[in-house]
Amino acid sequence: MTEAIRSDVVVEVRPERAFEVFAAELGSWWPAEYSWSQDVLQEIGIEQREGGMCFERGPYGFRCDWGRVLAWDPPDRLTIAWQITPRREPEPNPAKASEVEVRFIPEGEGRTTVRLEHRAFERHGEDGGQYAQMLGSPQGWPFLLERFASACGGDSSG
Numbered sequence: 001m002t003e004a005i006r007s008d009v010v011v012e013v014r015p016e017r018a019f020e021v022f023a024a025e026l027g028s029w030w031p032a033e034y035s036w037s038q039d040v041l042q043e044i045g046i047e048q049r050e051g052g053m054c055f056e057r058g059p060y061g062f063r064c065d066w067g068r069v070l071a072w073d074p075p076d077r078l079t080i081a082w083q084i085t086p087r088r089e090p091e092p093n094p095a096k097a098s099e100v101e102v103r104f105i106p107e108g109e110g111r112t113t114v115r116l117e118h119r120a121f122e123r124h125g126e127d128g129g130q131y132a133q134m135l136g137s138p139q140g141w142p143f144l145l146e147r148f149a150s151a152c153g154g155d156s157s158g
Contacts, residue, residue, distance in 0.1 A: 002129045004119035005136035009145040011112050011152040015104040018112040019075040021152050022102060024048060029151035030144070036064050036088075046080070048072065054080055066090055070099065078102045082118065086127035086134075096123050098131075114148070116141055 011018050021028070023046050032041040037058030044056040046069060054067030071079035081097040083090060091097060098120045105113040118135055121128035135141055 002121040002132045004117050004121075005132055005141065006118075007116045007136070007141040007145055009114050009149045010107065011114060011149050012110060013112060013152045014110055015075040015106050015112045018104050018114055018152060019078070022104075022114070022148060023074070023078055025151065029147045031147060034144070037062065046078075064090055067097070067100075068094065071101075075104050077104070086124050086131035091124075096125070098123055098128075114145065116145060 013021070026046055027044045030044050032038055035041045035044055035056050037056055040059050042057045042059065046052060046054050046067075048069075050069055050072045052069040052072070053065045054069070055063055055065045057063050065083070067083050068081045069078070070081055071077055079099060079101045081094055082100050083092065083094065083097040085091045085096075098118060101117045101119070103115045103117075105115060107113050118132070118141060121132040124131050
């Protein structure tokens with residue numbers, strides 16, 4: 001079984017704002033090069049409800065659903081079924097999806113620790129361990145959380 005990967009970042013905003021930037025303003029910080037549409041990405045987002053889809057839209061009606069909201073608990077927690085294979089292809093079978101849980105932990109007035117855990121990589125099959133290493137690398141979740149922290153407008157660490 002592959003270990004979960006964890007990454008934290010501290011942002012200088014309240015949990016409510018951190019949750020909003022992460023979930024409702026995903027397109028303000030998610031890099032287009034980390035999408036299928038790349039330089040023609042028009043929108044990337046999360047439908048704000050349990051059961052909602054994580055999606056991207058490109059030109060001419062292109063839509064790719066890459067996840068589903070498993071838990072929607074603002075401003076404390078968001079859990080997503082990560083339906084992207086180690087080959088960076090959409091995976092429609094939810095039984096083959098890993099999970100990304102993001103917690104928003106208050107750290108005094110106006111400060112939040114955002115704790116991301118990506119787990120259940122074994123559901124991705126024999127390449128799950130390698131996928132975990134890739135997403136745990138500096139170019140994976142740590143890079144994405146730094147982008148998120150910048151979108152929040154505060155310093156970050158972790």
